[in-house]
Amino acid sequence: MTTDALLGGHDLTLHRFPLEQKNRSLQAWDAADEYLINYVLEHHNQAQRILVLNDNFGALTCALKVMSVSERHITNVNDSYVSHQACEYNLANNQINDSAVTYLDSLSEYPHNIDLILIKIPKNAGFLAHQLALLSSLTSETKVIASGKVKEIHSSTLKSFNHFLSEPTTSLAVKKARLIFSKTTAKPVASKFPVSWPLEKTEFTLTNHANVFSRDSLDIGARFFMNYLPQGKKPFKVIDLGCGNGVIGLISLDKMPNAQVTFVDESAMAVASAKENITLNLPDALERCHFVQNDCLSDFTADSADLVLCNPPFHQAQAITDHIAWQMFVQAKQVLKKGGELRIIGNRHLDYQDKLNRLFGNCKVIGNNKKFTVLSSMLRG
Structure with missing residues (x-):
């Protein structure tokens, strides 16, 4: 499935993976991606070292790269093989230089030298809690912005952010999507997994x-x-x-x-x-x-x-x-x-x-x- 998206002021052609799937109602980005990218463009566009978690089909990574006024390094962390495939494909298809994109799987240690952390909220609440636990050990005061559909952000989601990071706040809803704002604390909280x-x-x-x-x-x-x-x-x-x-x-x-x-x-x-x-x-x-x-x-x-x-x-x-x-x-x-x-x-x-x-x-x-x-x-x- 191919979709044309306007993200961060740039037109992108994005493909949902696997490429062979025929469900025309599914697209490679959503309102939560759009909301997050527009917020970063307005408030954090000078961030040079960005950690991105759970970028399903590369919409966030592609937009962050084309928005940048100078060379920006993206660390793309995902548990999904298909998601990494999609991101690599969409960067190449949009002729975006991927030389400053690092791909890590979900078992890898997160880098510490980061200016901004962006999270696409996953379906699995336990997986989100595990990711927040890993973030809790990073340098204090690194800004964290998460995005998701309103129906996916529950009181338990905010409790999880509050448990592992500093007190979270939420944005107003836009197109049925919402943002969560928080910060790392450099006070590690252990994950219960595996x-x-x-x-x-x-x-x-x-x-x-x-x-x-x-x-x-x-x-x-x-x-x-x-x-x-x-x-x-x-x-x-x-x-x-x-x-x-x-x-x-x-x-x-x-x-x-x-x-x-x-x-x-x-x-x-x-x-x-x-x-x-x-x-x-x-x-x-x-x-x-x-x-x-x-x-x-x-x-x-x-x-x-x-x-x-x-x-x-x-x-x-x-x-x-x-x-x-x-x-x-x-x-x-x-x-x-x-x-x-x-x-x-x-x-x-x-x-x-x-x-x-x-x-x-x-x-x-x-x-x-x-x-x-x-x-x-x-x-x-």
């Missing part, structure tokens, strides 16, 4: 970083899916696609002692959690594992996997959409060997069965309850 908890009905313990789905307990979809995972001694090449904390791949390694499992997620924190969980629970199986942060199965070798296991998301950031699930299914078909299987779990109302029937020519229900259905499609020769 968290650990025992995996029910097993001897395993799971560790989750802050931005991993269902970080405090096993999510109900994964719990149901665990009842329908393959087992046996065949030397299958398995992909845990959208692996999250890696629980599905972990159980698969335990049930399939000769399998090789590749854990794939676009979240850096998810891939790190998966690796830590295998290291903690099945250290002898590490040599049978690969851990990849990626945009689904983009650039994976065709005809290379026997089995793809997947619990697909139905949202991207705050947007509800099925295009990621469809991308996962299409790419799984490309990666599977003849006779290979895609096995997924999904909410029953999402009608993945119809999608898989159209794509593979077959789809079998192998388990369901009132909320979820487990489906299997085979790649026939």
Whole structure:
């Protein structure tokens, strides 16, 4: 999806990633981006070293670079592989020099030599709290400006800012978006992440970083899916696609002692959690594992996997959409060997069965309850 945006007094052509997604109602920037950029242009346009957190598709980074009257350094921190891809693409597409842009993932230490900190408020409140905890150790009196839709900024959001930073204030709402103003204190407050908890009905313990789905307990979809995972001694090449904390791949390694499992997620924190969980629970199986942060199965070798296991998301950031699930299914078909299987779990109302029937020519229900259905499609020769 391509959108033309006026940000910071400059026209930008911005692309939402993945480029192949067809939902024309989704754009690569929103009113919260616009509000934040306009405020910076008016009040902080001389800031030279800016830390930007959670810039979904690069709108903030692009605007900050074209607004600058001199060379400005941007440190772009994101948990999302796709977001970094989008930012790099949009900078190049708008012919913006990216030589003074540094990309860090969500597990990296923040730089201390910063003039201004900008935050796009993430959907995950725990992830925001973790980021604020990291900011609490930075140099005192560095200004922090966060932006989000009014409906996303709750009293708990302000409490979180107040807990980790100096007393926050808020702006008036503009186009259903709002800003939060605060400052760093140089008084570090520890993050509670990563968290650990025992995996029910097993001897395993799971560790989750802050931005991993269902970080405090096993999510109900994964719990149901665990009842329908393959087992046996065949030397299958398995992909845990959208692996999250890696629980599905972990159980698969335990049930399939000769399998090789590749854990794939676009979240850096998810891939790190998966690796830590295998290291903690099945250290002898590490040599049978690969851990990849990626945009689904983009650039994976065709005809290379026997089995793809997947619990697909139905949202991207705050947007509800099925295009990621469809991308996962299409790419799984490309990666599977003849006779290979895609096995997924999904909410029953999402009608993945119809999608898989159209794509593979077959789809079998192998388990369901009132909320979820487990489906299997085979790649026939």
